[in-house]
Every structure is written in C-alpha cells, then in structure tokens.
Amino acid sequence: MKLSRRILGIKPSATFAVDAKAKELRGQGKNVISFGSGEPDFDSPPAVLEYASEAMERGETHYTPTSGIAMLREEISAYYKQRFGLDYSPSQVVVGSGAKPLIFEALAAIVDPGDEVIVLAPTWVSYIEQIKLVDGKVVVVPTQDSNFVPQIQRIEEAITDKTVAILLNSPSNPTGMMYDEQTIKAIGQLVIKYDLWLIWDEIYERLVYGEVKHYNPVQLLPELASRTVIINGVSKAYAMTGWRIGYALSPLELAKKINAYQSHLTSGPCSISQWAALGAIKESESDVCRMLSTFKKRRDLICSLLGEMPHISFLVPKGAFYVFVNIKECFGKSYEGQVIDNDITFCNILLEAELVAVIPGSAFLAPEYLRLSYASSEDEIREGMKRLKRFLEKIK
Ligand SMILES: Cc1ncc(COP(=O)(O)O)c(C=O)c1O
Numbered sequence: 461m462k463l464s465r466r467i468l469g470i471k472p473s474a475t476f477a478v479d480a481k482a483k484e485l486r487g488q489g490k491n492v493i494s495f496g497s498g499e500p501d502f503d504s505p506p507a508v509l510e511y512a513s514e515a516m517e518r519g520e521t522h523y524t525p526t527s528g529i530a531m532l533r534e535e536i537s538a539y540y541k542q543r544f545g546l547d548y549s550p551s552q553v554v555v556g557s558g559a560k561p562l563i564f565e566a567l568a569a570i571v572d573p574g575d576e577v578i579v580l581a582p583t584w585v586s587y588i589e590q591i592k593l594v595d596g597k598v599v600v601v602p603t604q605d606s607n608f609v610p611q612i613q614r615i616e617e618a619i620t621d622k623t624v625a626i627l628l629n630s631p632s633n634p635t636g637m638m639y640d641e642q643t644i645k646a647i648g649q650l651v652i653k654y655d656l657w658l659i660w661d662e663i664y665e666r667l668v669y670g671e672v673k674h675y676n677p678v679q680l681l682p683e684l685a686s687r688t689v690i691i692n693g694v695s696k697a698y699a700m701t702g703w704r705i706g707y708a709l710s711p712l713e714l715a716k717k718i719n720a721y722q723s724h725l726t727s728g729p730c731s732i733s734q735w736a737a738l739g740a741i742k743e744s745e746s747d748v749c750r751m752l753s754t755f756k757k758r759r760d761l762i763c764s765l766l767g768e769m770p771h772i773s774f775l776v777p778k779g780a781f782y783v784f785v786n787i788k789e790c791f792g793k794s795y796e797g798q799v800i801d802n803d804i805t806f807c808n809i810l811l812e813a814e815l816v817a818v819i820p821g822s823a824f825l826a827p828e829y830l831r832l833s834y835a836s837s838e839d840e841i842r843e844g845m846k847r848l849k850r851f852l853e854k855i856k
Contacts, residue, residue: 470589475819478807482817493844494817495832498633500699500781502754504736505747508700511739512732524731526723527715528555528707532738536707539741540690544679548709554718555737557729559663559693559706562718564590565725566689566708567625569717570657571596575624577659580610582784582826584633584661591627599623604826607775608637608784612646619650625657626650631664631674634824634831635784636777638668641675648681651688658688663706664780666697666748669756672778686711689718696780697748698740703733755781758834758841765845766832769852781835784821788828793855800855803827814847 475498482494527533533550540546556562563586571577573595579587581602591598601618603610615626626647630639639647651658660677668674678685693706708718722728762783763776771789790800795813800806803820807830810816821829834841 466593466595469592473585473589475585475823478817478819481811485811485815490815492811492815492817493836493840493847495834495836495844496817496819497833497835498696498782499701500696500751500755500835501837502699502751504700504703505698505740505744507739507743507747508698508703508736509739511743512703512736515732515735520731520735522731524728524734526728527719528553528728529731529734529738532734532741533707535738535741536709540709544676546676546678546685546709549712552712552715553707553709554715554722555705555707555729555734556722557706557726558695558704559661559691560586560590561722561726562693562706562708563587563627563659563661563691564593565718565721566659566691566710566714567591567594567596568721569714570625570659570689572624574622576620576622578615578618578623578626580615580628582608582632582634582821582824582829584629585823587627587629588825596624597622600825604828608632608635610639610643610647612643612650615647616650619654619656623654623656625659627659627661629661629663631662631668631777631779633664633780634782634819634821634826634829635775636780636782637775638672638674638778640672641680644675644677645680648677648684652681652683656687658684659691660688661691663691663693663696665692667752667755667781668779669752669759669777674779689714694737694740697751698737698744699747699751700736700740703730703736705729705733705737755834758836758838759783761838762832762834762841762845765842765849769845769849771852771855781833783832783834784824784826785830785832786828787821787830790852790855791828795851795855803830806830810848810851814851816844816847816851 478496533553689710
C-alpha cells in the first residue's frame, strides 16, 4: 500500500491517545481517573445553546461564507477592540472549525518545503506535526532549564536564512506559564529584525488566574500587526470544544489566503456552531468568570496536593488548566520491581497500578515531565492525587 512520506512521518495526537485508552479502560468497568483531557468539563453556557437552537429553527443549516458569518466576524473584531484595543476589521477575521485547522492553514499559507519554524519546548503536540505536514522543518528552542522562560539569545541563534516564522503559545499548553511583557517585546523585535511571521496562539487568554497579566504582542508592538497571525477560539474559555469553532486575525492579504485554503478544505465551519459561538462571545461573560473561578480553586487544590508528594517538582501554573510536573528524580528507580526508565514507562505503570491517566512529557518534547490537566471535578482531583501520592511513595 502506497502512503506518502508526509503521512508516514506523522504521529497521532498523544493527548487524544491517552484519552482513548482511559475511555477504553472505563468501558471495561475500571474506575480510571484521567488528567489527560485538554477540555473543560463544564456544559457550554446557556446562551450558546439558545443561539444554536434559534439558528436551527430559522433554518441556518446551509453553507455560510467560507470565512464565517458576518455577525460572528464583526463580534470577534469588536472583542479584540474592547479587550486589547486592537483594530482588526471583520475582513481580517477567518472563523474555522476550531483553532487547530486555522494554525494549519496559516502554516500552509506561510511555509514552503524546507522552511524553518521555531517553536519553544515544551511545546504543544500539534504544532510539531502540523509543521511537518506542510513539509516545514521544526526548529526547537528549549526552555526547560530556564523555568520555561524563553532565552532571547537562544531564539536569535536558532534563526537562519530559512526561518519563516516563530510559533508561540501563551498561556502555555502544557506548562501553564505565560510570557511577560519584556519577553514578548524582545521576541517581537526579533520577528521584525529578521522579517519573520509570528504565529501567536492565545487560545487560553481567558484562563488566567490574576497573578500575571496576559499581553497580546500586537498590543505591545503595533508594528507586529503586519506580520502576526493571532489564533484564538471558543473551545477553552466557553467550554465549547465539541462545537469546533476557532478564529484567526491577520493582515488582510494573509487572511484572504487562509480563507482561500479553507474554501477548498472545509468550505467553512459548521453554520449552527458559528451562531453558538456568537452567543458565547456576546452573552456568556458571566459564565466565563464562573468557570475561571472554579478552575482557580482546582489549580490551588491540585498544586497543594502535589506539593505534598515525594520525587516531583513543578511550577505553579499562571494560566490554562495544566500542571507540568518534573519526574526526573523517578528515573532509574523502581515501582514494585518495575524499573521506571522514562516518562512513558512512568505513565504506563501509573495507569496500570493506580488507574490514573496522565500525558507523558515527551509528547511535548520534554521527556522529564508529565502533563496533568485539572479540568476535572474537585472530587476527581482529590482521588486522583491520593492515588498518585500512593504511587510515588512506593517508588524506591
Ligand atoms: C495550545 C492550543 N492551541 C490550539 C488548540 C486547539 O483548539 P481547538 O479545539 O479550537 O481546535 C488547543 C487545544 O488543545 C491548544 O491546547
């Protein structure tokens, strides 16, 4: 069977794989607690459901403009004006079937075969595979040894005449860290100096716990507007992962290209979901605040429980809903006779022994870590952490 070199080089999403395994074990009647999933466990807000069902009743069940319905693009443009003081016209907004395909479409519009895209490790799983899917070369700049704070000099050293873009995510999946004003400006200046694109994924910008402020790079350096693609969406802030709506804001020329790509790929996102997203952005502010305060309680809970455990260390996340836990100290030790030689064995033994599912750090190019999502109930967090502690205490 002939398969393309491109697809042979692609790994399926590790986060979805862990989730599928946890679901399979649950299906066999096992009481698995999963910290794998990157999705809020809340219901989508009432306005989302109302707007969707009204849209269905009105018969909004046909193709929409490929870049999204005008009202939603206008609302997104107003949201960016109000939240960041940025002027993006609705024609610079492309709505897609989730943020994920928009990152891909932006890469496809920017990257030629062999072009290099810089990412900072730990990095989100799909960036790597998407860059490979457009035949680009992934250039990784590590941040593990600097508390996940990017070192500007290292980024500059990684830039070559093949570099076309830097792809960043803040608040970060998987670390929960956020880039400060100075770092964002310094990276922005490199983008300008070397004539690059900045792909700025701020899908978690509403999930910030107040200790540090979230900044948008174009807000900090307006000259970046002509070379930045902002990626955002409703999946995380409004608990709408299944509706599949994301959006990109970019210079008009690029927005047209992203839209052209999308017109041949999906023909635009689901019509009903677009109306649902309009209900989210227009009328669900109080729901966002309610979910945020619950996430903050969960973050504080999981961090205080992790703080009591042996062999691990972590930085308290400032945003998103993940804790990135360093397990290096466990390597070379054993759990009931089974040697833990890397993050993957750690996760497999933990799942088998205590029915706790977590994502190995190697999925994010950081093999000395685990990612725990705390988008689950306080009861599940307590029970899961009890099991993780019991597991760690047996590691000798
Ligand atoms: C950093 C990051 N960007 C983008 C996405 C994709 O979001 P969507 O569900 O809107 O495609 C995710 C989802 O996990 C994410 O973690």
